[in-house]
C-alpha cells in the first residue's frame with residue numbers, strides 16, 4: 299500500500315466546470331477565490347483538502363460539492379447561496395478542531411445528491 303505524507307481528515311471537492319459556476323450560461327456563481335482565501339486564512343489547507351474541480355458529472359444539478367473522507371463520499375447539489383459556502387467553511391473549521399469530519403450541518407440534508415444508480 300502506498301502512503302502519503304499529506305494526510306488529511308477529509309476533502310471537499312467544489313465543482314466549477316461546464317455548468318457549475320458557469321455564470322456565462324446564467325448558472326449561479328461559485329465563489330472559488332473567496333473559498334481559497336478562507337481556506338488559507340483559517341488554516342484549513344493541511345487538514346481538510348479543498349479541491350476545485352472540473353465537471354464531476356451531474357451537471358443538471360447546479361453547483362455540486364463532494365465531501366470525501368475515510369467513511370465515504372457525500373454528494374451535495376444546488377449549493378447556490380453564498381451563505382451555504384460560508385456554512386461549509388465553518389463546518390470544515392469545526393471539523394479541523396474536532397480532528398475528524400463532523401456531520402454536515404442540517405441545512406444540507408435537502409441538498410444530498412445521489413449520483414449512482
Ligand code: FES
Nearest residue numbers: 313315317318353
Ligand atoms: S459542471 Fe459540475 S457537475 Fe458538471
